[in-house]
Amino acid sequence: MSDNQNLLAEQRRALILEEVRRRGGARVNELTRRLSVSDMTVRRDLDALARQGMLEKVHGGAVPVGEPSAHEPGFEAKSALELSAKEDIALAAAQLVAPGSAIALAGGTTAYALAQQLVDVPDLTVVTNSVRVADVFYTAQRASASGGPGPHAGAATVVLTGGVRTPSDTLVGPVADAAIRTLHFDLLFLGVHGISVEAGLSTPNLAEAETNRHFMRSARRVVVVADHTKWGTVALSSFASLEQVDVVVTDAGLTPEARERFAELPPELVVAGEPWQDTEGEE
Secondary structure: OOOOOOOOHHHHHHHHHHHHHHHOOEEHHHHHHHHOOOHHHHHHHHHHHHHOOOEEEEOOEEEEOOOOOOOOOOHHHHHOOOHHHHHHHHHHHHOOOOOOOEEEEOOOHHHHHHHHHHOOOOOOEEEEOEHHHHHHHHHHHHHHHOOOOOOOOOOOEEEEOOOEEOOOOEEEOHHHHHHHHOOOEEEEEEEOOEEEOOOEEEEOOHHHHHHHHHHHHOEEEEEEEOOHHHEOOOOOEEEEOHHHOOEEEEOOOOOHHHHHHHOOOOOEEEEOOOOOOOOOOOO
């Protein structure tokens, strides 16, 4: 985007709309920085575009209008959103992982961020259906083997399931399900498209929903990693209730209202950057 402070309103709004559509969403603070205008100016532009039906305002930003519940954004589109929140969540979730654990990492950009925090944890066995997550560990192993910075002896053993590749670079379907059914994990880290009291955990991909169910059945503890924008979102297929989740790790952007609702639910809520204690201890 241009940083020209003298852009006409029409030009500025066209650039905002292009950014929202290209990336699948945009935050107010990102737009103010890219356009070199005030927060108030961006919010007025978003209001105008929303009134015209060009985009949909959400907490802290905007998304493309009329996104259907079956729409599944690609990995690149999702990875550009809530970067700092995902990093905070990954740092907090990594504290749950002890050396020598057998863990599963399902697909998604937050699980990808978590993988980057786990490459130095020794003697992990990592099962994943995410091509991106597997590549994080493979890349770290290659760097270590070539003498570069990276994990030392005891680096993770990675098992990548087979299956049909989704737009988010996740492998799902009967092949993935069959592989997961034979395994058992200490911890499952699960990213979600949506999370709500009524619909539980949901995804726009029917096959991914079934694969996630198999992951959950094979795990001793289930940890959902989801930034605050996922709260209240409901996608096409629900695959679990919140009663089936042990821990939800989110970021400080979670609203007071959502926190109050979480207080009535079984999962332990971990807000990254805020004091917490894992009541069951590390695995």
